[in-house]
Amino acid sequence: MPTIKNRTIPAAILTLLFLIFQPGAPSAESLDDRVNEVAHELMCPVCQGQSVAESNSNLARDMRQIIRKQLEEGKSKEEVIAYFVNRYGETILASPPPKGVNWLLWLLPGLAIIFGGLGIGIYLYRSQSGKNSGDSGKRAQKTAADSDYMLKIDEELKKRES
Amino acid sequence: MSILNTGTKLGVLVIIFLVLALLGYALFGDRETVKTSPLVGKDAPEFTLKLFDGRRVSLSEMKGKTVLLNFWASWCMPCRQEAPALEQSWLKYKDKNVVFIGVNVWDENTSASTYIEKFGGGYPQGIDPEEEIQVDYGIGGVPETYFIGPSGVITDKYNGPLTEEIIDYYVNRAAGPEKDSPSAN
Numbered sequence: 155m156p157t158i159k160n161r162t163i164p165a166a167i168l169t170l171l172f173l174i175f176q177p178g179a180p181s182a183e184s185l186d187d188r189v190n191e192v193a194h195e196l197m198c199p200v201c202q203g204q205s206v207a208e209s210n211s212n213l214a215r216d217m218r219q220i221i222r223k224q225l226e227e228g229k230s231k232e233e234v235i236a237y238f239v240n241r242y243g244e245t246i247l248a249s250p251p252p253k254g255v256n257w258l259l260w261l262l263p264g265l266a267i268i269f270g271g272l273g274i275g276i277y278l279y280r281s282q283s284g285k286n287s288g289d290s291g292k293r294a295q296k297t298a299a300d301s302d303y304m305l306k307i308d309e310e311l312k313k314r315e316s
Numbered sequence: 317m318s319i320l321n322t323g324t325k326l327g328v329l330v331i332i333f334l335v336l337a338l339l340g341y342a343l344f345g346d347r348e349t350v351k352t353s354p355l356v357g358k359d360a361p362e363f364t365l366k367l368f369d370g371r372r373v374s375l376s377e378m379k380g381k382t383v384l385l386n387f388w389a390s391w392c393m394p395c396r397q398e399a400p401a402l403e404q405s406w407l408k409y410k411d412k413n414v415v416f417i418g419v420n421v422w423d424e425n426t427s428a429s430t431y432i433e434k435f436g437g438g439y440p441q442g443i444d445p446e447e448e449i450q451v452d453y454g455i456g457g458v459p460e461t462y463f464i465g466p467s468g469v470i471t472d473k474y475n476g477p478l479t480e481e482i483i484d485y486y487v488n489r490a491a492g493p494e495k496d497s498p499s500a501n
Binding site for chain 2: 212216220239243276277280
């Protein structure tokens with residue numbers, strides 16, 4: 155028979171899940187925030203390394219106006235971005251979409267970290283184990299020498315006693 | 317004696333190969349698909365311009381004609397450089413079912429009017445009061461020119477100052493069969 159304690163834990167988990175994933179949660183994002191969010195995802199075509207949100211150029215200003223107008227008309231963020239990609243190409247995107255040769259751009263840093271980490275790890279492990287095996291060899295030699303020495307002492311002591 | 321073992325060396329070689337392959341692709345790959353605009357081969361976006369003489373003109377009115385759509389500004393030196401070629405070409409083509417339209421962008425009306433008086437341009441020139449046409453056509457700077465065929469499909473885009481020879485080439489491509497593959501300049 156389930157106790158009160160047994161019922162409380164699942165109820166708490168369910169409440170937590172509901173709070174996290176509650177459907178239709180009212181968005182506190184203002185239109186300005188949404189314009190800014192889209193503008194940050196687009197690069198200014200006439201600027202050096204500036205997004206549409208950051209640039210003060212005439213073109214970036216025009217683009218921000220169009221983003222605002224299209225969002226006001228009810229278009230989604232994806233639709234607004236697609237509008238600009240259809241006119242300026244994918245180079246306008248602040249981060250290249252993970253498809254085709256672009257996958258390399260996304261994978262290479264990760265692969266470099268993994269292979270680099272593995273390489274360093276293997277190198278450190280081998281150098282450490284080599285050092286350890288060298289030490290244990292020396293220790294074994296030393297122990298053997300010590301025991302020989304002790305045996306000789308024992309023999310000498312026995313001779314004297316006799 | 318080598319510090320790295322064979323496996324690590326292989327890993328490093330693979331990474332170097334991938335980086336070089338990526339660089340090679342970026343520098344030399346996929347040249348055939350490079351276009352000056354993603355709009356080439358698509359229907360030209362509709363627009364209505366307010367002309368400097370007070371009239372209004374829309375692209376839809378030009379259906380059945382070849383259109384040269386030139387974006388310019390009065391402060392732009394290459395625009396001044398191409399202005400005589402545009403004027404001469406317009407005189408040559410104006411009775412041949414070819415329309416020239418000038419779109420003034422990122423400018424002041426007085427400067428633009430003075431420019432037109434000085435550099436000619438008998439063809440319609442105007443601005444988009446909504447200031448949207450430049451983004452609608454993916455303009456990044458001036459001068460930039462679109463060539464639109466009689467069916468309303470963009471056949472080419474040219475970035476930079478035009479000459480009469482360049483205008484002849486692209487106007488003929490636009491006026492001819494639109495099956496021609498789009499080009500890049």
